[in-house]
Amino acid sequence: MMRISRFWRSGFWAGAMAACVLMLGQVPAHAATAKILNRSAAKKIMPATVFFRGQTAPTQGRNSCGVHFANGKYMLAALVDTSGYSTEVKHKYQGYLLTEVPLEIDGHKLGPGAYGFGFLAHNHFVVLNIGGEEILHASWHAFV
Numbered sequence: 728m729m730r731i732s733r734f735w736r737s738g739f740w741a742g743a744m745a746a747c748v749l750m751l752g753q754v755p756a757h758a759a760t761a762k763i764l765n766r767s768a769a770k771k772i773m774p775a776t777v778f779f780r781g782q783t784a785p786t787q788g789r790n791s792c793g794v795h796f797a798n799g800k801y802m803l804a805a806l807v808d809t810s811g812y813s814t815e816v817k818h819k820y821q822g823y824l825l826t827e828v829p830l831e832i833d834g835h836k837l838g839p840g841a842y843g844f845g846f847l848a849h850n851h852f853v854v855l856n857i858g859g860e861e862i863l864h865a866s867w868h869a870f871v
Contacts, residue, residue: 764793764803773803777823779843780816780859784808786823800827804844819845819853819861833865 770788777786784807791805803825809817820843830837832854842862843855854863 760797762795764795764801766791769793769803769805772801773805773825777807777841779807779820779823779855779857780812782811784811796828798828802826802828802830807843816859819843819847820855820859821845824854832863835863835865837863 766789769791772793773786773788773791775785775788776783786805786807788805791803793801793803795801804822806822807820809820812820822844824842824844825840826837826842827839829839832852837854841857843857843859845853845855847853850866852865853861856862
């Protein structure tokens with residue numbers, strides 16, 4: 728698996744890319760043949776705005792990526808413009824994840840759906856339902 732730290736140092740786009748790499752390593756074995764989508768390809772299918780915690784926010788197409796699986800399904804991730812959200816929400820919500828396949832992250836199962844995600848201090852990764860409730864909290868150390 729790729730080391731996440733070198734992606735993170737290259738800027739915010741790396742946050743979305745790191746999420747894709749994290750998730751790709753956690754998909755079911757039957758989806759082993761998958762193609763990582765670059766930002767241009769992901770931007771074409773990622774919604775321009777997304778709903779999270781009672782508001783809509785634009786996605787950052789330049790900071791997006793995805794995975795196209797052999798079965799035709801997708802997983803997409805993008806950073807979002809959180810300028811309209813409270814500081815408390817911005818702390819955890821930095822990106823949006825859409826997945827058509829079930830994922831397993833650090834032993835936690837995540838079903839197909841739409842989620843917020845964020846990168847926290849001390850190498851932590853969090854996934855939130857669209858109501859803003861934390862449903863998964865994992866250490867990056869589980870992925871590298």
